[in-house]
Amino acid sequence: MKMFEFTNYIPKLVDPSIALDGSTKEHCKNVMIYAERLGRSLGYLDxxxxxxxxxxxxxxxxxxxxEILSKPSKLTEEEYEIIKKHPQIGYEYLNGIGVEEIQDTALYHHERMDGEGYPMGFYGDQIPVEARIVAIADVYDALTSDRPYREAMCHEDAIRLMKNDKGAFDQKYLVCFINTFEYDMIE
Known part of the structure; x- marks a missing residue:
């Protein structure tokens, strides 16, 4: 969908985004910025x-x-299962208001290239390109931001952790993400 068409949906999305707590809203903004940078570096068109x-x-x-989202300690297994429902909930919400163009990213952004993610267990090319891009941006921001249960990591530690988790990310996209940051840091 083109930008001029997509802007028609913004009023439907604005009210729920206001309800997001400050740290979630900040996270979403950061993920958007990182995903845009990676998308541009990859030559993504839309x-x-x-x-x-x-x-x-x-x-x-x-x-x-x-109380689950802001819990300052490790989640219980039951709480983690509740958290794992948010991709499906987001998908259904976006579908319900007629924003099908972005619903797959909400659903698949926790899938892993090795098939060990959730909610579907998709792997490799089964995962939409947008979700693969957003997954990298999402994890990077989560690692480099303070969370209720831990302090932020530095850039180098976050990148090291992401590189070592070989099955999680599209490696071509991850290398591009890293190179984009290194280029930005030089300038």
């Missing part, structure tokens, strides 16, 4: 679609209890 998909990737967290 940057506006990617930006909206990235910004609303966690919209399903609106239905997750705040």
């Amino acid at each position: 940057i506006e679609k990617l930006k909206y998909a990235a910004y609303f990737h966690d919209i399903g967290k609106l239905n997750i209890p705040e």
Whole structure:
């Protein structure tokens, strides 16, 4: 969908985004920025679609209890299972308001290239390009931001951790993400 068409959906999306807590909203903005940079570096053509998909990737967290989202300690198995529902919730929400163009990113952004992700267990090329891009941006921002349960990692430690998790990310996209950051740091 082209930008001028997509802007018709913004009023439907704005109200729920206001409900996001400050740290989730900041995370979504950061993911949008990182995804846009990676998308441009990869030559992805529909940057506006990617930006909206990235910004609303966690919209399903609106239905997750705040006490779970802001818990300062490790989640229980039951709490983690609840968190794992947010991609499906986000998909259904976006589908329900007629924003099919970005719903797959909400659904698949926790899939892994090795098939060990959730909710579908998709792997490799089964995972849409936008979701692969957003997954990298999402994890990078999560690692480099303070969370209720831990302090932020530095850039180098986050990149090292992501590189070592070989099955998680599209390696071509991850290398491009790393190179984009290194180029930006030089300038």
